[in-house]
Amino acid sequence: MELGGMEVRHRRNTKPEEDHLAPSELLQNLDIFPKLPKECKKSTNSGGIVTILTLLLMFILFISEIYRYIDPDYVYSYEVDKDFEGKIQINIDITVATRCEYTSLDVVDVIGSTMSSKGKMKYHRATFELSGPRRVEFERRRDTANVLRTHHHVLHEALWKRHDVFFSEEEWEDILRREHRTPERGSHQDVYNACRMVGTLFVRKVAGNIHMVPGKPILGLGGAHVHIASLLDKEFFNFSHRIDHLSFGPRLRNRVDPLEAVEQIAHSPMETFQYYLSIVPTRVVHTFSTSDTYQYAVAMKNQSVNDTQQSKNIPGIFFSYDTFPLVIKVTEARELLGTFLARLAALVGGLFATVGYVRQILGVVPEFVHQTKFGRRLETRWSRCKHQLALKLNEAQSNGCATGNVNNMNPPPLDPDSDT
Structure with a gap:
């Protein structure tokens, strides 16, 4: 606007600008961990x-x-077993004091299905008595298994560890090699007085029994499973046996089964050994893997079969097993x-x-x-x-100084030879 040739300019009404903080100062104001200068700190021993x-x-x-x-650690839980159509893997390594031609290992379940071990088991002629080194090895394994079975309530979590706890890598490889090792043999065929049966079987998930009795099996009327042992003399069979291994499901490193390194001696040819096994499905869940296996508990009974009972009972080794309807789930927590x-x-x-x-x-x-x-x-x-205490120290120090001064003031001893 112009007035009388004069130009009027409006001045902006400016206020003094507020001081803006630098980013470093802003961060320092936000510091909730203030630092004291070094001269304000006191360090002590x-x-x-x-x-x-x-x-x-x-x-x-x-x-x-x-x-x-x-x-x-591991957490234990239970759930219903819904796998009815699955099969159970049986791993067995047993030596019987009867020649292979006079006995066999067979499986019969409650449904009536019969499964011969032919083609699935390996039969090796062997000597039942162990030599010195193998006897020492077996005794060591038996002692270890007995300790672990006795203290299983303390060591139960160690049984599911993925790393070696009870056996080193070399010992575990030796255990696996033992299953495929050729039995020790004598210098003559007559020395063979036993049969070692090693292998893996797959059976239905129902109750059944594994048995080793005199004679080879044949199919009777209606497909019945029959053993004819009446033609064999008693001197041909002896059911003393040594169980090196018996487990169900995949092998686990640290697991020790109830029938691990077990030896039973028959005192007569007509002796029967009965093992009652309760199989429990078990699922072990690790962080990156899951394993399905089986545990089992066992009760054992043996009896002698006399001539009056021979028509009802026959000598042999029987493993009667049944499955539990629940699954134990062992989860790595x-x-x-x-x-x-x-x-x-x-x-x-x-x-x-x-x-x-x-x-x-x-x-x-x-x-x-x-x-x-x-x-x-x-x-x-x-x-x-x-x-x-200070007075006593001063007094002792004063006495010491006085004694020293007195000693210094004493004249030297007289010399008898001197003129004085």
């Missing part, structure tokens, strides 16, 4: 010792947490990685915080005690003790 002990304890707890994460890292962070922070609180409490306690009547009395006594 006791503080250094406490720090070393704290770091040592933290290292021990840190290692224990890592080990707990790598090797977790490994926590999540985030939870594990949070536990480590809480461990470090909580340990330092706890030690700091303890040091503060220990620092306050002397002041609190000093303000009490008991504390003042204790301090007075301590002052008196220090004063008396």
Whole structure:
């Protein structure tokens, strides 16, 4: 706007601008962990010792947490077994003190199905008596199995570990090689007085029995499973036996079965050995794998068959088995990685915080005690003790100095030969 040739300009009404914070200053204002200057810090010997002990304890707890994460515990649960059509894998390695031509291993289930082991089992002529080194090896395995069976309630979690617990890698490979090892033989055919039966069978998931009796099996009327043993003399069979291994399902490294390294001696040819097995399906769930196997419990009974009972009972070895309708689920209880890292962070922070609180409490306690009547009395006594101790030290020091001066003032001894 112009007035009388003059131009009027409107000036902007500006206010002083506020100071803007730099990004670094803004971050410093947000710092909730303020740092004290070095001259405001005081380091002591006791503080250094406490720090070393704290770091040592933290290292021990840190290692224990890592080990707990790598090797977790197991949680047991139960569920109904819905797999009715599956088959059970039977792994067996047994030596019977009867020649292979006079006996065989056969399976019969409650449905009436008969399965011969021919083609599925390997029969090896063998000597029942073990030589020195193999006897020592068998006794060692039997002692180990007995200890593990006796203390299974303490070691049950170790049975499902993926790494070696009871057997080293070399021992485990030796166990697997033993199943395929040729039995020891004598120098003459007459030395063969036993039959070793090794192999794997697959049977239906129903009750049944595995038996070894005199004579080879034949099919009778209606497809019945029949053994004719009346033509064999008693001297041809002896059912003393040695069970090197009997398990159900896939082999697991650390599992020790009830019939592992078991030996039974028959005192007469007409002796019967009965094993009653309860098979329990088991599912082992690891972090990246799942294994389905079987456990079993066993009860054993043996009896002698006399001539009056021979028509009803026959000598032999019988494994009567039945399956349990529930599945035991063994789950590896490994926590999540985030939870594990949070536990480590809480461990470090909580340990330092706890030690700091303890040091503060220990620092306050002397002041609190000093303000009490008991504390003042204790301090007075301590002052008196220090004063008396100082007096005694000064007195002892004074006596020592006086004795030294007296010794220095004594004249030298007289010489009898001198003119004086």
